[in-house]
Amino acid sequence: MATADEPEPILRGQDVVREYRTGGQTVRALDGVDFAIRPAEFVAVVGPSGSGKSTLLNLLGLLDVPTSGRVELGGEDVSTFDQGRRTRTRKRDVGFIFQSYYLIPTLTALENVEVPRLLDRTPVETRERATELLERVGLGDRLDHAPDELSGGQKQRVATARALINDPNLLLADEPTGNLDRDTGDSILDLFDDLRTEQDVAVVTVTHDEYVADAADRVVRLIDGEVRG
Amino acid sequence: MSLRHRLGGSVPVLVAAVRNVSRAKLRSALAAAAILIGVVSIAVVGAGGEAFKSGQLQRVESQGATNVYVFPGPDREREYFTREDLAEIQETVGTTGVVATTTRDGQWHRRSDRSEQVSLNYVESAAALRAITPVARGELPSTWRRQAVVSARFASDHGLATGDRLRISTGDESVQTYRVVAVLSEPTGGVGSAEVYLPARALDDRQYDRARVLTGSADEAELTAALLREEFNERRDRLLVFELTSLLRLFTQVVNGINTFLVGIGAISLVVAGVAIANTMLMAVIRRREEIGVLRAVGYSRGAVVRILLAEAGLIGAAGATAGVVLALPAVMVANAAFLGDPLAFTPGAVGYLAAAFAFGVGISLLAGAYPAWRAANERPVDALRG
Ligand SMILES: Nc1ncnc2c1ncn2[C@@H]1O[C@H](COP(=O)(O)OP(=O)(O)O)[C@@H](O)[C@H]1O
Ligand SMILES: [Mg+2]
Numbered sequence: 001m002a003t004a005d006e007p008e009p010i011l012r013g014q015d016v017v018r019e020y021r022t023g024g025q026t027v028r029a030l031d032g033v034d035f036a037i038r039p040a041e042f043v044a045v046v047g048p049s050g051s052g053k054s055t056l057l058n059l060l061g062l063l064d065v066p067t068s069g070r071v072e073l074g075g076e077d078v079s080t081f082d083q084g085r086r087t088r089t090r091k092r093d094v095g096f097i098f099q100s101y102y103l104i105p106t107l108t109a110l111e112n113v114e115v116p117r118l119l120d121r122t123p124v125e126t127r128e129r130a131t132e133l134l135e136r137v138g139l140g141d142r143l144d145h146a147p148d149e150l151s152g153g154q155k156q157r158v159a160t161a162r163a164l165i166n167d168p169n170l171l172l173a174d175e176p177t178g179n180l181d182r183d184t185g186d187s188i189l190d191l192f193d194d195l196r197t198e199q200d201v202a203v204v205t206v207t208h209d210e211y212v213a214d215a216a217d218r219v220v221r222l223i224d225g226e227v228r229g
Numbered sequence: 230m231s232l233r234h235r236l237g238g239s240v241p242v243l244v245a246a247v248r249n250v251s252r253a254k255l256r257s258a259l260a261a262a263a264i265l266i267g268v269v270s271i272a273v274v275g276a277g278g279e280a281f282k283s284g285q286l287q288r289v290e291s292q293g294a295t296n297v298y299v300f301p302g303p304d305r306e307r308e309y310f311t312r313e314d315l316a317e318i319q320e321t322v323g324t325t326g327v328v329a330t331t332t333r334d335g336q337w338h339r340r341s342d343r344s345e346q347v348s349l350n351y352v353e354s355a356a357a358l359r360a361i362t363p364v365a366r367g368e369l370p371s372t373w374r375r376q377a378v379v380s381a382r383f384a385s386d387h388g389l390a391t392g393d394r395l396r397i398s399t400g401d402e403s404v405q406t407y408r409v410v411a412v413l414s415e416p417t418g419g420v421g422s423a424e425v426y427l428p429a430r431a432l433d434d435r436q437y438d439r440a441r442v443l444t445g446s447a448d449e450a451e452l453t454a455a456l457l458r459e460e461f462n463e464r465r466d467r468l469l470v471f472e473l474t475s476l477l478r479l480f481t482q483v484v485n486g487i488n489t490f491l492v493g494i495g496a497i498s499l500v501v502a503g504v505a506i507a508n509t510m511l512m513a514v515i516r517r518r519e520e521i522g523v524l525r526a527v528g529y530s531r532g533a534v535v536r537i538l539l540a541e542a543g544l545i546g547a548a549g550a551t552a553g554v555v556l557a558l559p560a561v562m563v564a565n566a567a568f569l570g571d572p573l574a575f576t577p578g579a580v581g582y583l584a585a586a587f588a589f590g591v592g593i594s595l596l597a598g599a600y601p602a603w604r605a606a607n608e609r610p611v612d613a614l615r616g
Contacts, residue, residue, distance in 0.1 A: 054615075063526055063611045084530060091528020098614060102523045106252045111335060116527035123238025166528065 009036035010093075010169055011060055016069035018055050018225075030056040031225035032069065037170065042192060044213040046206075047222035051061055053206040054099075054174055056222065060204055061094045061172045062086045091116065095163030097173040101155050103147040103162075109134060109154075110143040113161045123205040126165070133161035137191060153184035160188065164195070171195065173205040182211075189215050242533070246540035253513060256455050260502070260509040261549035267499030268590040269554025269560075270490050275582030276557070276575070277564035278488035283576045284568030285484070286477060287615040290447060294473040296361075297454045305463035309436035318468075321460045322453055328357040329437035332423055338396040338404055347383075349399065350423035351432050358426055360443055360551070367391040367411030373428040377407035383424040384412045395425065405431065447474040492582070496589065503593040510542050510601035521605050522613025531606040538602035539595055546594020550587045557583065 005118065018030040029052040037043060037060065044060040045053050059071055065079045072078065073089065081089065103112045113130040137157035147155055156176060162169055163171055176188060189212065193202040205212065213219050221228045237244040250257045299318060301308050310318075310329060311451045315528040320328045358378060370376050373520035377395050384390070391409050398404040429435065442457070444450045451474040461468040514521065521534060523560065561579060562572035569576075575583075 058611050061526070064609075087525070087528055088529050090526065096523075096526050098523065098526075102614070104520055104523075106248065115524070116529075119241045119529065119533055121238055121241060123234055123241075126238075157357065161276050162527070 005075045007038055010073070011035075011037045012070075012072045013059065013066075014070045014072075015019055016056075016059060016066045016071060018052070018059065018064065019067045024025045029225050030059070030066070031085040031223070033222075033227055035060075035220065035227075037202050037204060039169065039202055040196040042196060042215070042217045043202075043204045044207050044216035044219045045204065045222060046213055046219060047210070050077040051222040053222055055225075056220075057174055057204065057206055059173050060170070061096055063091050091166055093169050095166065095171045096169035097156070097159050097163045097171070097176045101147075101159040103155055104160055105147050107148060108144045109139060109150065109158045112147065112158055116162060116165050130161065130165060132157070133164055137161050138187065153181065154183070156188070160191065167199070169201060171203045173202050173203070173207050173210060185209070185211065233410050238458055242536045242540050243544075245537045246544050249513070249517075249537070250541050250544050253509075254510065256377075256509050257548075260506045261545045261552070263470050263502035263505040264499065264546050264549025264590045264594060265553040265556070267502045267593075268460050268550045268586045269557045270495035271586035271589065272554060272557035272583050273560045273564075274491040274495055275488060275586065276561040276579035278491065278563065279483065279576050279582060280564040280568045280574070281577035282481065282484045282488070283578070284570075285480065287569070289473055289477055289480070293441075293475055294447045295444050295450050296472070297444065297450050297457065298471040299440045299442065299457065300438070300469040300471075302466040302468045305467050309438050310440060311437075312435060315437065315440060318442070318457070318461075321457055325449075325453060326360060326443040328441055329353055329429075329440040330357075330361075330441060331429075331432065331439070335397050335399045335425070336537045337425075338398065344398075347397070347425050348373060348423040349397070349431045350426045351437075352426055361441055362416045362426075363455075364411050365414030367409075369411055374386050374430065375405075375407055376410040376428070378411045378413060378426040379409055380413050380426075384409075397425070397427075398504045402433075420534060447477060450474050466498070482583075495586075499589055499593050502590075503597040506542055506545055506594050506597035507601060509545070510538065510598045511604075514538065514601045514605035518605075518608070518613050522608070522610040525606075525610040526614065533600060534606040535602045538605055539598050542594045542598025542602070546591040547586065549594070550590030553590060554583055554587050557586070 013033060013035040016030055016033045016035070020029055020179065031052075033056065034050075035056075045056060047053055048128045055064070058065060062073070062078055062081075065071070070077050070079070073093075078086065078089075104115065107115070110127070110130055113133060114126050117126045117129075131140075131143065134140060134157075137160055139154060139157055139161070142150060142154060145154075147158070152157065160173075160176070163173075171192070192203045192205075196203060205216075209212055272502050301310060301314075309331070315327060315329050316493045330353075331351050333349045333351065336344040337347045338344045352361070355371060355373045358364075359369060365380070365381060367378070367380065377397075379389055379395075389409055389412075391397075391411060393409045395407045395409060396404050397407060404574040407425075413426075429437075442450075442453055444453050454474075457468060457470045462470075491565045524534060525531070561575070561583070563576045565579075566572040
């Protein structure tokens with residue numbers, strides 16, 4: 001139920017189950033999870049390795065569909081979307097920061113940030129926006145650097161800028177501050193705060209870092225595919 | 230903001246493809262080289278063969294493919310044509326020109342004590358001679374009596390020039406003197422060429438051993454030959470009729486067959502090149518698996534991934550095929566120069582082979598890229614990104 005201080009969720013999950021079948025075995029990575037992600041919310045997902053955090057993030061990002069249960073986007077069951085619509089929805093609504101960043105090694109920082117909008121035929125606007133985002137994450141002086149000329153923290157900031165190029169409503173990050181120093185971690189957290197207050201972007205981040213979890217509005221604790229506490 | 234960047238924005242798939250192809254320069258270059266070899270072999274063999282064929286056709290045609298050669302048939306009582314026979318032939322072929330000639334052996338009395346044998350060809354008129362042989366030097370008289378025309382070879386062999394006198398006799402007749410008024414140009418007209426041409430009025434018997442029907446084209450020659458055979462040879466072979474067109478057709482068929490076979494071998498090398506491209510692309514999509522997963526995750530459709538990868542394969546193919554055509558051109562020009570006498574005399578068939586080699590090179594590359602592209606586009610991004 002939406003109340004005055006609780007806006008409609010962007011994304012909602014009910015009794016979400018995701019099973020993987022490998023060989024003869026079935027692994028239940030998520031075992032009946034409920035969730036709701038609201039605009040401007042900052043949610044931290046924590047849990048031991050193998051507890052289903054990445055699986056949950058993939059479902060939130062429409063990269064995957066549940067084996068059973070429902071994931072709803074704007075009231076619609078996403079499992080009814082065809083591939084094309086899921087792809088378009090991802091492009092419009094979701095920004096991903098992947099655990100290993102996955103920057104393209106032969107492109108500059110700026111070109112990497114532009115990648116999600118490369119096919120849009122708006123080269124001028126895309127370049128302006130990408131430059132602006134890199135400046136915002138503090139890499140205004142590293143636009144033309146290749147990924148291997150950047151530190152881990154800088155790569156991560158490029159990955160963050162790339163996630164933001166399409167102005168998503170939902171930013172998903174898989175252990176974004178995993179092995180970063182505190183200062184870099186702080187600057188990323190500050191950026192998340194800005195995005196939430198300025199653009200109502202919801203942020204869901206998987207983390208092992210209690211420091212990040214403390215900064216979140218809400219912590220989802222996963223153990224063996226179930227939400228605890 | 231550079232112009233290049235703005236322009237690139239309108240063909241983003243191509244920009245992405247160029248970026249990717251240039252990432253693995255050596256591998257792309259090797260695959261392009263394979264295409265190049267195939268394109269060169271098809272283009273050179275195909276276009277060179279076309280030049281050879283049309284060169285030979287031109288030669289044969291210049292030597293009388295538009296003529297029908299008529300000889301007295303085995304079922305005739307006489308082994309020569311009379312003027313009545315010629316009139317009958319003329320009637321059958323209508324307005325088309327008929328030139329009757331006869332070849333005799335004669336004696337050329339070079340000096341009073343010495344004579345040598347020459348082949349003589351008697352022709353009805355100066356106009357008729359002009360119709361069957363090109364004249365290089367000299368003027369043919371309008372009324373042809375005591376003048377002789379000699380072949381270029383005969384003139385050069387014996388150092389003859391216009392104005393010289395020839396003393397000639399045939400059989401047991403007395404020696405007649407002719408003045409050389411013209412020299413024919415080489416090559417002289419194929420069947421029935423002779424050394425010395427004399428007017429038919431010098432013959433006392435007016436018996437001709439052959440006739441030539443002069444038509445406007447090889448096709449017309451073939452029709453005329455058919456007409457003559459129908460008219461004269463229904464029951465008995467009164468005429469021997471030859472025309473080069475049917476021979477030409479056979480020749481063309483044989484050359485085309487050989488050419489197709491050789492081009493087929495070239496095409497096989499292009500198919501092998503296609504395998505190289507498929508391999509290159511497969512390596513590329515495996516190496517770039519995660520990157521393609523990212524593209525799919527950030528909203529590239531499967532179609533977009535397919536388009537980018539096909540553009541990469543197409544670029545490699547187009548680069549190889551372009552280089553192939555560029556390399557083939559000088560070789561084809563050498564063939565043109567050798568067979569047609571002009572390096573730039575590209576026949577439509579040769580241009581067709583060049584275009585087909587290019588198109589086939591690019592087409593094979595696209596085909597080779599199709600499976601790797603399809604495979605990459607259909608991988609689930611979650612699987613690609615699972616580290
Ligand atoms: N594509 C897959 N195929 C098979 N098993 C998988 C797959 N993805 C995840 N799993 C399994 O599901 C469980 C949860 O994985 P994951 O969501 O990656 O956990 P986490 O991110 O919390 O470490 C693990 O046991 C993992 O081995
Ligand atoms: Mg994980």
